[in-house]
Structures are given as C-alpha cells and as structure tokens.
Amino acid sequence: MQLKTFDQALEYVYSFIPTGTKKLYSGKKGLARTKFLLRELGNPQDKLKIVHIAGTSGKGSTAYLISILLKALGFRVGLHISPHLVDIRERVQIDNRMISKPKFLKYLNQLVPAIEKTTESEYGQPTYAEVLTSLAFYSLQQEGTDYAVIETNLGGLLDMTNTVSNPSKLCIITRMGFDHVKILGHRLADIATQKAGIIKPGNRVVSLYQLPQTNQVIEDQCQMTHSPLTWVKPSVTFSKVRVSADSTVFNYELPNYRSTQKITWKNLKLGLIGAHQAENASLALTALIDLAKKDNFQILEQLIRGVLNKASWPGRFEQMKLHGKTLIMDSAHNPQKMSSLIKTLKQVYPDTKPTFLVSFKHDKNFAKMLEMIAPKASKIYLTSFFTSTYDWNHLSAKTDQMQRVLDRLNFKAIEILPESKTAFVKALIETENILVVTGSIYFLSEIYPLLTSSQLTVSSSQKKSDPELRTVNR
DSSP states (O other): OOOOSHHHHHHHHHTTSOSSGGGSOOHHHHHHHHHHHHHHTTOGGGGSOEEEEEOSBSHHHHHHHHHHHHHHTTOOEEEEOSSOSSOGGGGSEETTEEOOHHHHHHHHHHHHHHHHHHHHSTTOSOOHHHHHHHHHHHHHHHTTOSEEEEEOSSOSTTOTTTTOOOTTOEEEEOBOOSOSHHHHOSSHHHHHHHHGGGOOTTOEEEEEOOOHHHHHHHHHHHHHHTOOEEEEOBTTTEEEEEEOSSOEEEEEEETTGGGSOOEEEEEEEESSOSHHHHHHHHHHHHHHHHHHHHHTOOOOHHHHHHHHHTOOOTTSSEEEEETTEEEEEOOOOSHHHHHHHHHHHHHHSTTOOOEEEEOOBTTSOHHHHHHHHGGGOSEEEEOOOOSSSSSOGGGBOOHHHHHHHHHHTTOOOEEEOSSHHHHHHHHHHHOSSEEEEESOHHHHHHHHHHHHTEEEEOOTTOOTTSOOOEEEEO
C-alpha cells in the first residue's frame, strides 16, 4: 500500500480512530501492541534521548518550554504532544515546527508495512493514538534529533508512549489531579501510581512536590527503580509569583544541584500567563539543568531569560484582540485546569465578569467546572463540538445537561447554541468586553480555524439576533 498525497495520509490515519467508548483505551494490550509495532520499526524510541512527561495538568506547557529552551541552546529538538489543536502534524515537531506534509507522508508510508504486520498479529489493529505515537518516535529518530520531548497521552504506566527502555531517560511529573478517573482510579494515590509508571530503572526524575499521598508514590517508585529524584517545590524552587495581563514573573532557585553551584534567578519573566505556569516553567528549568549536568553543556542565564519572556503556547490563557473585544482561548478541561483559569482571570481582570463560551467532553466533570465558572461569568453560552468530523460524535456533553447544572446553581444568563461556530460568532458580537472560550481542547480545535485560516469580520450594524460569519482568505 502506497499513500500518494497528504490527504490520503490523513484518511489513512483517521481510519484507526476507535468508533466506540470501549475501544478508546486499550491498557496492557495497547501497550504491548505499540511495543510490537515499534519493534517492527527497529525500536526508534530507544535510539533517542528522551524527556518523558506525565501528569494531569501542565504536560503540554512543560514539554513546550523544555523544547524551546533546548532549541535556544543549539540542539535539534523533537516534540510529541497530544491532542493537537488544528493540524495533526502538531504531534510531530522538529525545533517547534511541524514536520512538512511531504515528510509526514514519507514517514507514514514507511510505517505502513509495520502497521499491517501488527494488524495481522495477535495484537490486532493499532489505534489512532498508537499509530501517531509510533509515527512520532520514528520521525524524530529519522530526523536525527538531539533530544525528543514526549508527552504521555493518558496516564503513564500503560500509556503507548511508555515503550522507552533506555535507562538514560529523564522523567518529568507535573501536577496531578482527578481526570480520566474511570481508567486511572478514583484516589490520588492510584492516579499517581499510573503517572509514576513511566519511571524505569536508572531513569532520572524531576517531579513537582505535591500532596503527601502522591509524593510518597513518586518516592517509592524512584527508590524501587534506583532513580535519582529532584523535587520542584512551591515557595522554595519557585517563589514570589506575580501575574499580570502580559506575563508571569517569579524567582527560581535550585540549591547545590548534584554538586553544582547554587542557581538563583530572580524576576524571571515568562510569556505564559498564570501562577501555574511558574511551576511548569520551574519543572522545565530543572529538567534543563539536569540535562546540562548529565550531557555537559552550559546554560546562559540571559539566553534563558529571553526565551522564557518570548514563550507563547496556543490555548493556554491565549489573549487576542478581535473587533475591539478581548478574546481568551484556554483549553482547561478538568476541574484542576479550570481552577487555574478562574484564578488567573481574577488576578488579571479582577473587576470584570467575562462572557464564557463553553463546551466539554461528555465524560469530564463539567458540573464541577461550571460551578467554578458561574460566579465569575456575566453570561454563559453553551454549545457542542464534533457535529461533523472524523472524530467521535459522542465526545461532546449535551447542552441540556450543562443547562441543568446552571439551573441548579440558579444562574440565569444562559444561551444555548448547539453549533459551535455560530455560537462563537454570536457570543463575540454580544460580548461587551471579554469573551473566554474554554472547556475542551477539542472544542478549541473547532474555533481556531476561524482565527488562523481566515479573517473573521462582523458587521457593526449587524443585529444581535442574526449573527453572520464572513470569511476572507488571507
């Protein structure tokens, strides 16, 4: 089988998307299947210097920050994140640029025989995520990257990225909380066990210092695998965090790190907004220092300051001006992330109640998130996503379910518009000052093409009851 165009490649990859909820998570079988597939490719994952990141919140931001820091120091850096916002090639990046369509097509074609052999094996057909993870490992190895920064898809222990046996791997554990509880467990200790499952014998570990029950799991796993552990501690490693509309400023300190001189960097200015981004940046900085110590390269403070200052990551309290309104795009999709978003809104816009446009995956704790949103909102538009796409139609929570939650909260300023693009335009027209679009990265993926692929124009004389979207190709 030979795929001839990028569109054919997309059709091929989409054909592996599971069609039912029982197929969304394959557990042990999925991990074994991915290992089989990667063996057929020559185990590219074990030929890479891997930075492997697990956690509930902050994985994507931490991965991004590590990659831009390494790139600034002159390294060729691969990055695998999931899910993507707009373009599937976001999952395979070299030096923070998506691989080209011809290369995506080329490497996928080279995977096809291994995919077919896997399908014919006892493990059966790989899933969409397993194919893309294997493609990422293979592409990053073929591209000769110096480092590959890999974000887990779900959990860690049984995640399809957990196929790296190289003991030189550096593991990062970000903030943990309740998400995917039906799969990962209903206790924080259970969730931590899954996340800590990426830690293999001889790995080095950098972890955010959190609650006693999660910290103990990390310590036990490190002790069992003889993996040196470095904690990133709030108020110790990072402190004096100040959040404004255009930056997050904090102090970073790492004392006597593995016989190195104490590092103290005051008033680091980060382009990502929110106190939670200070902890993500501190994880990234500690990871960078670990790599510098192991691989014997120098870190220049002024270079680090410049990179952090310019950091910009889509969908993370991303602010833009559109027709005189402030638009904030944030991919918060669990209570922990939503709490960070609301906290940041209160810090940046303390005297303003924004308009919210929200949609959630059906299996998320959207009731808890709406409870957080309602006190800060002037109005909430409820919508849905994936009404026409390759992905699972059942992913979006029903608007009437969300409405019942808001009714229970006695929140009256609600409008329901099931089609997401229509909802976005109407919300933008009617918003007085700030519009916050949030609830799911999949939801944002439906809105982003309006902002990135075309110019949104709204007539000033347009009636609020009759929204219209007109696009002009750039």
